[in-house]
Amino acid sequence: MMELPLGILWFGAVIVAMLDGTRHRNAVLSIVILASALVSTLVLGADVYRNGTQEMVVGGWEQGVGISLRIDTLGIIFAALSLAVLLAALVFETANGIKARIFPALVLFMGLGLTGVFFTGDAFNFYVFFEIAMISAYVLASYGETPRQFRSAFIFIVVNLLGSMLFLISIAALYHTTGRLDLVGIKAQVPLVAESPVVLISAVVFVAFGLKLGLFPFHFWLPAVYTGTRASVAAILSGALANIGSYGLIRFGADLLPRELEFGAPVLLVLGATSILYGGVQSISRHSANEVLAYSSIGQVGYIMVALAIGGDAGVFAAILYTVINGWNKALLFLAVSMRGWLVGTAFVIGAFSVAGVPPAAGFLGKVVMFRAAIEDASWSIVALVLLGGGLSFLYMFQLYRRRFWIAGEEEEESAHLPQVIVVGMAVGLLAIGLWPQPLLELTDQAVLGIMGTDTAP
Amino acid sequence: MILALSLGVAVLFGAGSYLMLKHDLIRLIIGMVLISNATNLFIMSAGLTTGAAPIYPLGGETSDPLVQAMTLTAIVISFAVTALVLSLAWRVYVSHLSVDIRELSRAEELQADRDDEVGQPDSDELGAPYKDSEGVRRTVDQPPGKEAQR
Numbered sequence: 001m002m003e004l005p006l007g008i009l010w011f012g013a014v015i016v017a018m019l020d021g022t023r024h025r026n027a028v029l030s031i032v033i034l035a036s037a038l039v040s041t042l043v044l045g046a047d048v049y050r051n052g053t054q055e056m057v058v059g060g061w062e063q064g065v066g067i068s069l070r071i072d073t074l075g076i077i078f079a080a081l082s083l084a085v086l087l088a089a090l091v092f093e094t095a096n097g098i099k100a101r102i103f104p105a106l107v108l109f110m111g112l113g114l115t116g117v118f119f120t121g122d123a124f125n126f127y128v129f130f131e132i133a134m135i136s137a138y139v140l141a142s143y144g145e146t147p148r149q150f151r152s153a154f155i156f157i158v159v160n161l162l163g164s165m166l167f168l169i170s171i172a173a174l175y176h177t178t179g180r181l182d183l184v185g186i187k188a189q190v191p192l193v194a195e196s197p198v199v200l201i202s203a204v205v206f207v208a209f210g211l212k213l214g215l216f217p218f219h220f221w222l223p224a225v226y227t228g229t230r231a232s233v234a235a236i237l238s239g240a241l242a243n244i245g246s247y248g249l250i251r252f253g254a255d256l257l258p259r260e261l262e263f264g265a266p267v268l269l270v271l272g273a274t275s276i277l278y279g280g281v282q283s284i285s286r287h288s289a290n291e292v293l294a295y296s297s298i299g300q301v302g303y304i305m306v307a308l309a310i311g312g313d314a315g316v317f318a319a320i321l322y323t324v325i326n327g328w329n330k331a332l333l334f335l336a337v338s339m340r341g342w343l344v345g346t347a348f349v350i351g352a353f354s355v356a357g358v359p360p361a362a363g364f365l366g367k368v369v370m371f372r373a374a375i376e377d378a379s380w381s382i383v384a385l386v387l388l389g390g391g392l393s394f395l396y397m398f399q400l401y402r403r404r405f406w407i408a409g410e411e412e413e414e415s416a417h418l419p420q421v422i423v424v425g426m427a428v429g430l431l432a433i434g435l436w437p438q439p440l441l442e443l444t445d446q447a448v449l450g451i452m453g454t455d456t457a458p
Numbered sequence: 459m460i461l462a463l464s465l466g467v468a469v470l471f472g473a474g475s476y477l478m479l480k481h482d483l484i485r486l487i488i489g490m491v492l493i494s495n496a497t498n499l500f501i502m503s504a505g506l507t508t509g510a511a512p513i514y515p516l517g518g519e520t521s522d523p524l525v526q527a528m529t530l531t532a533i534v535i536s537f538a539v540t541a542l543v544l545s546l547a548w549r550v551y552v553s554h555l556s557v558d559i560r561e562l563s564r565a566e567e568l569q570a571d572r573d574d575e576v577g578q579p580d581s582d583e584l585g586a587p588y589k590d591s592e593g594v595r596r597t598v599d600q601p602p603g604k605e606a607q608r
Contacts, residue, residue, distance in 0.1 A: 124528055131535050138542060147553035148569055151562050154483070154550055157543055161490055162478075165497045168532060172497075172525070176504035181524070224566070 002056050002069055004040045005079070005115050008033060013108035021104040027094040030104035034090060034111060038083040041115070045076035049443070053450060055121060068182060070121025074255075074320065074447040078247045079118040081324050085239035085331040086111050088422055092335055093232040095418035100143055110136040110240065117244055123171045123181050130167070130244060134160055137241050144230050152228030159221040163211035167248075170204040177201070187256045195259070202260035205252050206268075213245030215305060216275035219298045226294035231338035234290060238297050239331030246304050246323040253308055254316045255451045265309040272305030273385055280392030284399065289337040292400050293330065296355065299389065300326045303366070306382060307373055314373040317448045318366075321440070325366040325433070329354045332426040337404060339415035339423065345405040347420075347427035352397035354430050357390045362433035365440075463503040470496035483547045483557040490543065494536035501529045 012033035019026040048054055048071055057066040090107050098104065113133025120126050138160075142153035175181055177197050178189035190198060207218070214222035226234050253261040261268075279299020286292045304326070307318035329351055336348040354363030367390060374382035433440055470492050477489030505522030551557050554565060 124531070128531060128535070131539075135539060135542065138539070138546075142546060142549070145549075147550075147565065150546060150550045150553055151566060154543075154546055154562075157539070157546065158478070158486060158490065161539060161543075162493065165493050168497050169500050172501040172504040172528070175525070175528075 002044060002054055002071060002119075003058050005037045005044065005083075006069075006112065006119065008037045008040060009108055009112040009115060012037070013105055013112055016108055017102070017105035019101075019105075021101045022098050024094070027090075027098055027104050030108055031087070031090055031094060033108060034083065034087050037111060037115070038080065038087055041076065041079050041083060044071065045073075045080060048073060048076050049446065067125055068121040069119050070183065071119050072447065072450040073443060074247075074250065074450060075118040077320065077324060077443055077447055078243050079115045081327055082114040082118070082240040082243050083111055085327060086114075086236060088331060088335070088426055089232040089235045089239075092235070092419050092422050093230075095416060095422070096232075100145070102139065103143060106136045106140050106143075107236070109133075110140070110236065114240060114244065118247060121183055123174060123183060123186060126183075127164075127168055127171055131164060133241060133244060134164060137237060140233050140236060141225055141229055143233050148228045149230075152225045155221050156225045159211060163208045166204050166211075167208035170201050170208060173197070173201045173204070183251070183256060190257060191259065198257065199260050199263060202253075202257050202264060205257075206249070206264065209245045209248040209252070210271075211245075212248070213242055213301045213304075214298050215245075215301055216271050216278055216298065219275070219278075222298060223291055223294040226297070226334075227288060227290040231334055234293075235331040235334040238293075238334060239327045242297070242301070242330075243323065243327055246301070246319070249304070249308060250316065250319055250323075250451070254311070254319070258311075258452075261308065262311060265311060268305050268309035269382075272302040272309060275299060275302030275305060276385060276389040277302075277392075280389055280396065283396035284392065286396075287403070289400055289404055290334070292396055293333055293337065296393065296396065297330055299393065300330070300355070303370060303386070303389065306385070307370060310373045310377045310379070310382065312373075312376070313448050313452050314369075314376045316452060317444055318369040318373040320444050320447055321369050322366040324440070324444075325354065325362045325430075328426065328430060328433075329363060332423060332430065335419070335426070336423045337400070339419060340405075341415055341420055343420045343424055344415065345401075347423045348401060348405065350427040350430055352401055354434070356394035356397050358394070360431060360434040362430045362437070364434055365437050460503070460506065463499065463506065467496050467500050467503065470499065481559045483550065483559065486559075487540065487543050487547060491536070491540055494532070494540075498529050498532050498536070501525055501532060 012030070016026065016030045016033065019029070021027060021030070053070065053072040055068065055070045057063055057068045059066050061067075086107055090104065093103065110133050113129050113131070113136060116129030117126055117133060120129055138153060138157045141156045142149050171181075174186055177193050178186050180186050180189050211218045226238065229237070276299050279295050279297070279302060282295040283292045283299065286295060300322075303322050304319050307315050307322060309315070310318070332351040333348065333355070336344050336351060350361055354361035357363045357367035367386060370386050371383060374380075374386060474489040474492030474496060477485045477492065480486060480489070502525055505525030547557060550562070554562060556562070
C-alpha cells in the first residue's frame with residue numbers, strides 16, 4: 001500500500017516514455033496515471049492521518065538494506081500538493097496541445113522524484129529521488145525548444161547542479177559525523193556529536209536548498225528561467241519543484257537539525273526579510289507578466305524563511321502552511337497569466353488576492369499564521385515586515401492585472417475552454433481553503449506534531 | 459592520508475569553480491565534471507579507512523562499503539547529467555552559433571528589450587525567426603548546420 005504511489009508513477013513513467021506524448025491518447029493515459037497516483041497518495045494520507053507515521057522497506061528487505069520509506073503527515077501534504085500541481089499543468093498542456101513527445105513522461109518522472117523525496121526515510125535516497133526530479137526539470141526547462149529556452153535551461157542546470165553537489169557533500173559529511181544515513185538515526189545522533197562540524201554542514205544544506213528555492217542571494221537564476229519557459233513549465237517549477245527546497249529546509253532544518261536552525265535563525269531572518277523586500281520592489285518595477293511573477297516568487301519564499309527563523313511550533317506551522325498556499329497560488333497565476341478571457345481574469349484576481357493576503361482567498365490564512373507566529377514571538381518588526389510585504393504584493397499584483405486583463409484585453413481572442421476550466425477550478429480550490437480552512441489546519445498541526453513533538457529514540 | 463584526500467578534493471573543487479567562471483560553455487561543463495568528481499572523492503573520504511580490505515575477505519577488518527555504493531550511484535548520476543548538459547550545449551551552439559556566454563547574454567538582453575516593448579514574453583515563439591551572430595535571420599526549425607545534414 002505504502003509504495004503504491006511510487007510504483008504507479010515509476011511504471012507509468014517508463015511506459016509513457018516509450019510512447020509518443022504528442023498524441024492525445026497517450027497524453028490522456030499519462031493524466032490517468034498521474035491522477036491515480038494522486039488518489040492513492042490521498043488514500044495513504046487518510047491512513048497516515050488516522051494511524052500515524054508509517055515505515056517500511058521496499059521489496060521485503062531487512063531494515064537498513066533496502067530502500068526505506070517513512071511517510072508522515074508532512075510528506076503527505078507536500079506529495080499531494082506537488083502531484084496536484086503537476087496534474088493541473090499536465091491537463092493544461094494537453095488541452096493546449098503538447099509539443100514534445102517526451103513531455104508527459106517527464107512530468108510523471110518528476111512526480112516520481114518529488115513523491116520519493118517526500119516519502120523517503122533515508123538521506124541518500126533523498127538525494128537520488130531529488131536528482132530524478134531535477135533531471136526531469138532540466139529537460140522540461142528547455143521544453144518549447146526556442147533559443148531562449150535553451151539559454152535559460154543551461155543556466156538552470158549549471159546553478160542547480162552546483163546545488164545538488166553541495167547537498168551531496170553535506171549528506172556525506174552528515175554520514176561521516178553521525179555514522180547514520182536514515183533520517184531518524186541522524187536526528188537521534190546529531191545532539192550527541194560535536195556542534196561545530198554540524199553547524200558547517202547545516203550551512204551547506206541551507207545553501208543547497210536556498211538555491212533550489214530561489215532565496216535572495218541565490219535567486220539570480222530564477223527570473224531568467226521562469227520568464228523563458230512556457231506557462232505550464234513555469235507552473236510546474238514554481239508550484240511543484242520549488243517544494244523540494246522548502247520541504248528540505250523544514251525536514252533538515254526543523255526536524256533533523258533544530259539546534260543548528262536556532263543557531264542560524266538571525267541569518268535566516270535577515271535573508272528572508274531581504275528576499276521579501278527585494279522580490280516586492282523588483283516585481284513592481286517589472287513589466288512582463290512572467291518576470292513579475294518570478295520576482296514575486298523570490299519575495300514569497302522570504303516569508304517561509306522568516307517563519308522558520310521564528311521557529312517553535314507556530315513558526316514551523318506557518319512555514320508549512322505558507323509553502324502549500326504559495327505553491328498553489330503560483331501555479332494558478334503562471335497558468336492564468338498566459339490566457340485571456342473574463343473567466344481567467346476572475347481566476348487571476350482570486351490568485352492575486354491570495355498572494356496579497358486579502359480574505360477570503362487562502363493567502364489570507366497564510367498571512368494570519370505568519371502574524372500569529374510573529375506575535376507569539378513578540379517581534380513587532382516581523383509584523384511590520386509582513387504587513388509591508390503584503391502591501392507591496394498587492395501593488396504589483398494589481399499593476400499586473402491592470403496591464404494584462406484591462407488594457408491589452410481587446411486585441412487578443414479568448415483562450416480555449418478546457419484550460420480556462422482548469423484555472424477556474426484551481427481558483428475555486430483557493431477560495432474553498434480560505435473559507436473552510438479546518439482540514440488543512442488540522443493536517444498541518446499534525447505535521448508539526450510529527451516534527452517537533454516527538455523525540456524518537458534511536 | 460586525510461591531508462592528501464582533503465587537498466585532492468580542494469584542488470579539484472577549486473579548479474572546477476575556476477572553470478565555471480569562464481566564458482566558454484565547454485569549459486564550464488568541464489568545471490562541473492571536476493566539481494562532481496570532487497564530490498565523489500569527498501564521499502569516499504567520508505568513510506575513510508586505510509589498509510583495510512574493500513569488502514572481502516569477511517571476518518578481517520574491512521573498510522566501509524556503503525560509501526563506495528554511494529559514490530558509484532553519484533558517479534552514474536553525474537555521468538547522466540553531464541551527457542544531458544553536453545547535448546544542451548550543442549543545441550545552444552546550433553541556435554546561437556556560439557558557445558560564448560557573453561554572446562548568449564547579449565541575445566538575452568535583446569530578448570528583454572523585445573519583451574519590454576510587447577509587455578509580455580512571446581511564449582509561443584516556436585519557430586519564430588531570430589537573428590544569429592552574423593545577423594542572418596533563422597528559425598529554430600532550420601538551424602545552421604541542419605541544411606548540410608538534410
